[in-house]
Amino acid sequence: MVRNDDKCTHCGACVTICPTAALYKDPQTQEVYFDSDKCIACDLCVPACPPRAMEVKL
Ligand code: SF4
Numbered sequence: 001m002v003r004n005d006d007k008c009t010h011c012g013a014c015v016t017i018c019p020t021a022a023l024y025k026d027p028q029t030q031e032v033y034f035d036s037d038k039c040i041a042c043d044l045c046v047p048a049c050p051p052r053a054m055e056v057k058l
C-alpha cells in the first residue's frame with residue numbers, strides 16, 4: 001500500500017477502519033500518518049478514503 005500524500009485531506013476516515021493502526025492521527029497536529037511497516041494490505045482503507053488517496057502497489 002502507498003498513500004498519495006497529495007490527495008490525502010487528513011479527514012480521518014481511514015483511522016477507525018484500519019485494523020492494525022497503520023493509519024493513525026497525531027493528536028497534536030491532527031494530521032493522519034501512514035506507517036507502512038504496520039500495514040497488512042487488507043485494502044479496507046481503499047474504499048473508505050473519500051479522495052482515494054490509498055493505492056495498492058503490486
Ligand atoms: S481517509 Fe484518505 S483522505 Fe482521509 S485521512 Fe485517510 S488517507 Fe487521508
Ligand code: SF4
Nearest residue numbers: 018039040042043045
Ligand atoms: S490496507 Fe489495511 S492495514 Fe493497510 S493501511 Fe489500509 S486499512 Fe490499514
